[in-house]
Amino acid sequence: MTAHSNVPRTPPRFSATFDPATLAEIRRAAATGIYDIRGGGTKRKVPHFDDLLFLGASMSRYPLEGYREKCGTEVVLGTRFAKKPITLKTPVTIAGMSFGALSAQAKEALGRGATTVGTSTTTGDGGMTPEERGQSQTLVYQYLPSRYGMNPVDLRKADAIEIVIGQGAKPGGGGMLLGQKISDRVAAMRNLPKGIDQRSACRHPDWTGPDDLEIKIEELRELTDWEKPIYVKVGASRPYYDIALAVKAGADVVVLDGMQGGTAATQDVFIENVGIPILAAIRPAVQALQDLGMHRKVQLIVSGGIRSGADVAKALALGADAVAIGTAALVALGDNDPQYEDEYQALGTTAGAYDDWHEGLDPAGITTQDPVLSARLDPVKAGHRLANYLSVMTLEAQTIARACGKSHVHNLEPEDLVALTVEAAAMAGVPLAGTSWIPGRTGGY
Amino acid sequence: MNAISPDITFDLADTALRELNAALHAATGESNARRWRVLNPNGRHAVAVGINAPLTVEIEGHVGYYCAGMNAEASVIIHGNAGVGLAENMMSGFVHVRGDASQAAGATGHGGLLVIDGNASARCGISMKGIDIVVKGSVGHMSAFMGQSGSLVVLGDAGEALGDSLYEAKLFVRGSVKSLGADCIEKEMRDEHKVLLAEKLKAAGLEGTVDVAAFKRYGSARQLYNFHVDNASAY
Numbered sequence: 001m002t003a004h005s006n007v008p009r010t011p012p013r014f015s016a017t018f019d020p021a022t023l024a025e026i027r028r029a030a031a032t033g034i035y036d037i038r039g040g041g042t043k044r045k046v047p048h049f050d051d052l053l054f055l056g057a058s059m060s061r062y063p064l065e066g067y068r069e070k071c072g073t074e075v076v077l078g079t080r081f082a083k084k085p086i087t088l089k090t091p092v093t094i095a096g097m098s099f100g101a102l103s104a105q106a107k108e109a110l111g112r113g114a115t116t117v118g119t120s121t122t123t124g125d126g127g128m129t130p131e132e133r134g135q136s137q138t139l140v141y142q143y144l145p146s147r148y149g150m151n152p153v154d155l156r157k158a159d160a161i162e163i164v165i166g167q168g169a170k171p172g173g174g175g176m177l178l179g180q181k182i183s184d185r186v187a188a189m190r191n192l193p194k195g196i197d198q199r200s201a202c203r204h205p206d207w208t209g210p211d212d213l214e215i216k217i218e219e220l221r222e223l224t225d226w227e228k229p230i231y232v233k234v235g236a237s238r239p240y241y242d243i244a245l246a247v248k249a250g251a252d253v254v255v256l257d258g259m260q261g262g263t264a265a266t267q268d269v270f271i272e273n274v275g276i277p278i279l280a281a282i283r284p285a286v287q288a289l290q291d292l293g294m295h296r297k298v299q300l301i302v303s304g305g306i307r308s309g310a311d312v313a314k315a316l317a318l319g320a321d322a323v324a325i326g327t328a329a330l331v332a333l334g335d336n337d338p339q340y341e342d343e344y345q346a347l348g349t350t351a352g353a354y355d356d357w358h359e360g361l362d363p364a365g366i367t368t369q370d371p372v373l374s375a376r377l378d379p380v381k382a383g384h385r386l387a388n389y390l391s392v393m394t395l396e397a398q399t400i401a402r403a404c405g406k407s408h409v410h411n412l413e414p415e416d417l418v419a420l421t422v423e424a425a426a427m428a429g430v431p432l433a434g435t436s437w438i439p440g441r442t443g444g445y
Numbered sequence: 446m447n448a449i450s451p452d453i454t455f456d457l458a459d460t461a462l463r464e465l466n467a468a469l470h471a472a473t474g475e476s477n478a479r480r481w482r483v484l485n486p487n488g489r490h491a492v493a494v495g496i497n498a499p500l501t502v503e504i505e506g507h508v509g510y511y512c513a514g515m516n517a518e519a520s521v522i523i524h525g526n527a528g529v530g531l532a533e534n535m536m537s538g539f540v541h542v543r544g545d546a547s548q549a550a551g552a553t554g555h556g557g558l559l560v561i562d563g564n565a566s567a568r569c570g571i572s573m574k575g576i577d578i579v580v581k582g583s584v585g586h587m588s589a590f591m592g593q594s595g596s597l598v599v600l601g602d603a604g605e606a607l608g609d610s611l612y613e614a615k616l617f618v619r620g621s622v623k624s625l626g627a628d629c630i631e632k633e634m635r636d637e638h639k640v641l642l643a644e645k646l647k648a649a650g651l652e653g654t655v656d657v658a659a660f661k662r663y664g665s666a667r668q669l670y671n672f673h674v675d676n677a678s679a680y
Contacts, residue, residue, distance in 0.1 A: 034674040147553040147572060150534055152495055152515040179671050191555070191574040191593045192612055196670040199610070201591065205571040206511070206530035206549040215490045219511040219530075222466045223495035 036268040039357030039367065040327060041169050041260040041304065046277040048260070048305055049314040051424030052417050053433060057405040064402040071398040072408035075322045077299045078160060078229020078252040081221065085252075086138055086160055086229055088322070089118030090394040091409060092312055095257075095303050095326035096142045096162060096233070098124025100177050100186045100198075101264030101357065102330075103374035104131050105382070106366040109333050111136035112379060113386025117394070122162060122324075125175065125200050127189045128154040135383070140231065143220070145174065145201040148190040152223065160253070161220055162231035163213070165204075165242075168261030168304040171235025171275045174202035176265060181360040183369040210245040217250040231255050236281035236304065237274075244288040247298050255324065256285050258304025262327040264367070265358030278304035278315075280427040283414075286319030295319065296410075309396020316397070317412035318428060325393075332389035333382040334364045458485040462492065469496045469519075488528065493521050496538075510547075513540045516557065532559045535576055548585070551578045554595065560649045567604065570597045573614050579649035589614050590626065598645050600655065608663050612670075616663040617642050619655070628669040634662045 014020060028036065057063035064071060078085035094114045099107050101124060108131040114121040120138035127149015133139055141158030143150065155161065166172060177186070177198040187194040207216045217230055232246040233255035246254045258278025263271065282302055289295040302315050303324035315323050327335075336344075338351040340363035347354065347361060357367035365376035401409045404416045418433040419425035425432040426439035455465045465483065472479075483504040486492050490509035493502050496519040504512070507525035517536040526544035535554040542550075545563035552568065554576025561569075564582035570589045583601030590606070592614025602620035609626020615638070616629075625631070639657045646655050669676055 032674075147534060147574070150553065151536060151555065152497065152517060152534075155515070176672065193670075196612075197672050199591070201572070205568065205590075206533050206552040212510075212529070215510045215529075219491040219494055219514050222463060222491040223515055225467050225470060226463060 037265055037358055038268050038271070038355040039262060039264055039266075040271070040355045041262045042272050043355075044272055046259065047279050047421065047423045047427055048277060049279060049311045051279070051420045052314050052428055052430065053420060054313070054317075054400055054404055054416050055418060056403040061405040063405050064407060066399065066402055069402065070407060071402050072410075073394050073398060075299070075410070077231075077301075077322065080252045080294075080298055081226065081250065082160075082229040082252050083225075083227045084159075084229075086120060088120060088138065090390060091316060091320075091322035091397070092117075092306075092390055092393050093119050093140075093301065093322055093324045094121035094329055095261070095324035096122035096124045096140070096164065097326055097330075098126040098177075098264065099129045099132065099189070100124070100126035100148075100181060100369070101367060103365060103368055103377065104129055104185075105374050105377040105379045106330070106333060107132040108135050108379040109377065109382035109386060110329060111139070112383025113329070113332070113390060114138070116383065116387035117390040119390065120159065123158075125177075126186065127151075128157065129189075131379075133157055135379070142233075145204045146190075146199075147205070148198070148200070155220075155224060158228060160229040160231060161224070162233050162255065163216070163220075163251075164233045165213075166235035166237075166257075167233065167263060168235045168257030168259050168275055168278070169263035170266045170270045171237040172202060173266060173270055173274070175200035175263070176358075178265065178358050178360075181358070181369045186369055210249050213246075213249040221250075229253055231301070233257065235259075235261075236276045236278060239276075239281040240284035240288045243285040243300070244292060247289065247292050247294050251298060253299045253301060254285070254289075255301045255303065256281055257324075258302070260305030261303050262330075277427070278302055278306075279424060282315060282318040282320060283427070283429040289319075296321065309393040309398075310400060312393055312397040313400040313409065313412055314417065316409050317416050318414060321410065328389070329386055330366055332386045333366055334377060334385070335362070335366050337364055340364055452480045452482055454482040454484060456484040457487065457489055457492075462489055466491070466494060469493060469498075469500065469502070472496075472498050472500055486525070490528070493519075496521070499538075507544070516540060526563070531561075532557070532576075535559065545582070546580075550580075551576050554578075556595075558645075558648050564601065570595070570614065573597065577645050577648065579645060579651070581651075583620065586623075587626065589616055589629075592616070596641070596645055598642065598649075598660075608665070610669065611663075611665040613665060615641065617645075617660045618663065619660045622661075622663070625663065628666045629663055630666045632662045632664045634658075634660065638662050 075091045112135045115137040122140040140160045143163045179195045229252040231253040232251040234242045236258045259275035299321040301322045302320040306323045343363035360368045362368040365373045417430040481502040486506045488509045494514040497517045500519045502521045504523045509528040511530040513521040513532045515534045520539040523542040527542045527546045529547045531550040532540040533552045535557045537557045541560045546565045548566045549568045550565045551559045553572045559578045561580045565584045567585035569584040573592045573595045575595045579598045586604035589608045593612040596615040599618045603622045605623045606626035608629030611629045
C-alpha cells in the first residue's frame with residue numbers, strides 16, 4: 001500500500017454545463033461540420049401536464065358515479081362559419097403527418113384507428129392519399145406553404161381544411177424531406193424528381209400576415225362553398241397574439257402546437273430551442289379567445305406531448321376544446337417497439353430513443369418509404385391498436401372528469417387544477433398545490 | 446342575376462360573391478350557359494374561384510386577390526388588373542388578364558395557361574408545379590422562386606433573384622434579368638427549347654409576333670438538390 005492511497009480522492013465529476021450529451025454533440029459537430037437533424041419533438045424536460053393535479057370532488061363538489069352517470073366526450077368543431085361542422089365522439093384527434101414522412105400503411109392505419117373511435121385524422125405536407133381518405137371517416141386536409149399535392153379535387157373531398165402556419169417543433173421553420181424518402185410515388189405527388197431533397201417553405205407563397213390570411217380564408221371558403229370548417233394551426237410562441245389574429249382572420253378552429261410536438265425532420269437545435277411548452281401556451285390562447293368573446297365559439301385544439309387521458313383532461317380543463325396527438329399515435333401503431341431492438345441497435349440507437357425518422361430506415365415500417373420495411377406494418381392491426389389507445393385516453397379523461405363532478409369533459413375548468421411546481425403554477429395559471437398562490441397573475445400576456 | 450341567353454351575367458354590385466361562385470361550381474359544362482359575364486368586380490377577392498368545368502367567364506373590371514384560384518378547365522378573362530395570387534394553384538384551363546397582375550401570379554399552379562398582358566409583380570410563378578405563364582410585360586423579383594415544373598415566359602425584363610432555388614421549371618426571358626437567384630443559371634437555348642417556347646407563345650396567341658431567338662433560357666444548376674454543408678453559403 002502506498003503512502004498516498006488513504007488520501008480521499010475527488011471522484012470523476014461531469015460538468016452540468018458540459019454534460020456527456022453536450023460533449024458528444026460538440027465532437028459530432030466537429031467531425032461532420034453539419035448540424036444534427038432528427039425527428040420528434042423536444043427531448044429536454046420542460047414544465048408539462050405532469051406538474052398539474054386535479055382536485056377531486058369531496059365536500060364542496062359532488063362526483064359522478066363512474067359506471068352509471070353519463071360524462072359526455074363529444075366535440076363539435078367549426079361552428080363559427082362552416083355549413084358543415086365536424087362532430088367527433090372524442091376530443092382526441094390525430095395531428096397532421098405527411099405521406100412521405102410516413103408510409104402509406106401508417107397513414108391508412110391512422111385513418112382506421114381514428115375512424116373506429118369516431119375522431120378525425122389529418123393529412124400533411126404531400127397531399128391526400130386514397131388509402132387515407134378511404135379509411136378516414138373525418139379527414140382534415142392541410143394547406144401548407146409548399147402546397148405539395150394540393151388540388152381542388154381533394155380539397156372538396158376533405159371534411160375540414162387546416163391552414164398550417166407553423167408547428168410546435170419548429171415555429172418559424174419550414175421543412176425538408178430528404179431524398180432517401182422520395183420514392184416514385186412521393187415524387188409524383190409532389191411534382192418533383194425522385195431522390196432529391198424536398199424543401200418545404202416556411203412561409204406561404206401567396207399571402208403574408210394576418211390581413212392577407214383573412215383574404216386567403218375567404219378564398220378557401222368560396223372555393224368550397226362555405227361548407228368546410230377552416231382551422232388555422234400555429235406553433236406555440238406568442239399564443240395570445242397568434243390566436244387573436246387567427247380569430248380576426250376568420251378561423252373556425254385554431255390549433256396550437258407546443259414544442260413537444262413532433263416533426264418528421266428538423267435540426268435538433270431548432271427543436272430544442274425554439275417555441276414554448278404547450279403548458280405555457282394554453283392559458284394565453286384561451287385568454288385571447290375570451291377577450292374576443294370567442295371562447296367555445298372558435299374551438300381550440302392543443303397538441304404537443306399529449307400522452308394520456310390525464311393530459312387530455314388537463315388540456316381541456318385549461319380551456320381547450322380538443323387535443324391532437326402525433327408522436328403518441330405513432331407509438332400506438334408500433335413506433336420504437338422493443339420487438340425491433342436488435343435492428344435499433346444496428347442503427348446505433350435503442351427502442352424508445354430512435355429519432356432518425358428522416359433517414360427512412362424505420363424498423364417498425366412507419367417513418368419510411370422502403371417497401372420492405374413499410375410492409376411490416378399491418379394497417380388493420382396497427383389501426384386497431386390506435387383505436388384501443390384512443391379509447392383508453394377517452395375513458396381516462398372521463399374518469400377524471402367524473403371525479404371532479406363533471407357531466408362532460410368540457411366542463412372541466414382551471415379551478416379543478418393545482419400545480420406541483422411554481423413554474424407550472426405560473427404557466428397554467430392555477431394555484432400551487434396547498435396554496436392560493438398563482439405566480440404572475442398581475443398582468444396580461 | 447339577369448339571364449341573357451345564352452350568357453349568364455352576374456352583377457357583383459347587387460349580387461353576393463358567394464352566389465356567383467356557387468353558381469359557377471354548380472355549372473356542369475354541359476349546359477348551354479357556358480359564357481358568363483361578371484360586372485362590377487370592383488377589386489373583390491376570390492372572384493371565380495374553384496371552377497371545375499369548361500366555362501368561359503369574362504370579368505369586366507379589376508379583381509382583388511386570388512381571382513380564378515384553383516381553376517380547372519375554365520377560361521377566365523379579366524378585363525382589368527388582378528390582385529395578389531391570380532390563378533393560384535390553377536390545375537388546367539386558361540386565365541388571361543388584360544392588365545397587370547400583382548404578386549404571386551400563378552403561384553403553385555399545376556397546369557393550364559396564364560397570360561398576363563401587362564406586367565406581373567414579385568414572385569410571379571412562385572412554387573409553380575406545371576403551369577405555363579406568359580407575361581407580355583416584365584416580372585418582379587423572386588419570380589419562379591422554387592419553381593418545380595412548367596414554364597415562365599417573360600417578354601420584358603425580370604427583377605432580382607429570378608428562379609431562386611429553382612427545381613425543374615423552365616424560364617425564358619427576352620429582356621434583361623437583374624440577377625439570378627441561388628442555383629439558377631443561364632442555359633443553352635437548343636432547338637427543343639425553341640420549339641417548346643414557340644408552343645407556349647402560340648398558345649398565348651403570340652405566334653409569329655415574337656422571335657424565339659430573342660429569348661434566353663434559364664434553369665436549375667441542380668447544385669442544391671441535395672443539401673450539402675459545402676453549399677450552405679448559397680442559401
